[in-house]
Amino acid sequence: MNILIVEDEIGLAEAISAILIGEHYNTDIANDGRTGLQLALTGDYDCILLDIMLPVMNGLDVLSYLRVKEIETPVLLLTARSETEDKIKGLDCGADDYLTKPFSMGELLARIRAMTRRKAISPDINPKYGDITLDLKKGEIICGTNSVILGRKEFRMMEMLVSHAGQIITKEQFVTKIWGSNDESEYNNVEVYISFLRKKLSMLHSSVTIKTRRGIGYCLDGAK
Ligand code: CA
Numbered sequence: 001m002n003i004l005i006v007e008d009e010i011g012l013a014e015a016i017s018a019i020l021i022g023e024h025y026n027t028d029i030a031n032d033g034r035t036g037l038q039l040a041l042t043g044d045y046d047c048i049l050l051d052i053m054l055p056v057m058n059g060l061d062v063l064s065y066l067r068v069k070e071i072e073t074p075v076l077l078l079t080a081r082s083e084t085e086d087k088i089k090g091l092d093c094g095a096d097d098y099l100t101k102p103f104s105m106g107e108l109l110a111r112i113r114a115m116t117r118r119k120a121i122s123p124d125i126n127p128k129y130g131d132i133t134l135d136l137k138k139g140e141i142i143c144g145t146n147s148v149i150l151g152r153k154e155f156r157m158m159e160m161l162v163s164h165a166g167q168i169i170t171k172e173q174f175v176t177k178i179w180g181s182n183d184e185s186e187y188n189n190v191e192v193y194i195s196f197l198r199k200k201l202s203m204l205h206s207s208v209t210i211k212t213r214r215g216i217g218y219c220l221d222g223a224k
Pocket of ligand 1: 007008009052053054164
């Protein structure tokens with residue numbers, strides 16, 4: 001589970017991150033709104049913790065922009081006690097919940113669990129690329145009238161490839177996001193799973209292929 005923390009109080013951001021890592025979440029930290037937005041736009045997060053008062057771009061602008069771009073990642077606003085009006089605006093802009101500072105880490109964790117659970121059961125828009133669609137609920141790839149169920153890791157890799165269509169994803173990115181480690185010994189696993197995915201795409205007679213960019217990573221090809 002990947003969580004983005006957008007918070008300019010560096011000590012607070014790091015304290016939250018340390019607690020989340022202790023609970024086996026992966027975290028990224030952005031200390032200003034624009035950096036936070038850039039990271040959030042990748043769509044790779046299960047939940048975003050978003051401060052309102054931020055340098056460069058405020059949290060509400062970040063949130064509005066994400067929702068305009070149809071990034072529906074659950075957002076938990078972190079607000080100061082004096083920002084009641086901003087809280088309301090935030091919920092209007094598409095925040096899922098808010099937490100008033102100072103908050104206990106126990107409460108933060110409970111909110112994150114609730115939000116990520118909601119996301120898991122809400123109807124998601126199934127990502128598409130070329131002639132394939134990923135069914136997020138069933139964990140399968142659909143191509144025309146054919147479909148095949150993928151293993152959990154295979155599915156997450158395919159999801160990363162589809163959501164970054166046209167971009168190269170490195171082995172390091174796969175290992176970090178899917179195996180939750182930075183261990184180069186996992187790189188072989190990436191190759192193995194890519195070969196599984198290729199077999200399944202060809203079983204489906206899809207025109208989509210996974211190209212290897214030697215020494216860099218992988219990307220999808222075959223969209224019309
Ligand atoms: Ca702030």
